[in-house]
Amino acid sequence: PCRCRIFLLLCHSEECVINIAALMNMSSPAVAHHLRLLKVSGLIESRREGKEVFYRACRTDLPRALHRMIEQVMHLSCSA
Numbered sequence: 789p790c791r792c793r794i795f796l797l798l799c800h801s802e803e804c805v806i807n808i809a810a811l812m813n814m815s816s817p818a819v820a821h822h823l824r825l826l827k828v829s830g831l832i833e834s835r836r837e838g839k840e841v842f843y844r845a846c847r848t849d850l851p852r853a854l855h856r857m858i859e860q861v862m863h864l865s866c867s868a
């Protein structure tokens with residue numbers, strides 16, 4: 789569930805670990821662990837700006853399909 793929530797957040801905005809941790813009410817190390825798994829799976833990408841790393845959902849077919857599935861299963865209506 790945590791990875792789904794993080795993934796949905798990153799489908800709609802680009803965020804750093806500290807912001808994600810605050811929004812998810814989780815520790816930064818826990819968020820970093822989930823981000824690492826999402827990145828290895830090809831669902832998110834990152835970019836470095838100075839010392840800060842920002843994450844967002846990849847703009848490929850797999851993340852888009854997963855986003856649609858989550859919307860349908862959870863009966864959500866996102867604008868992405």
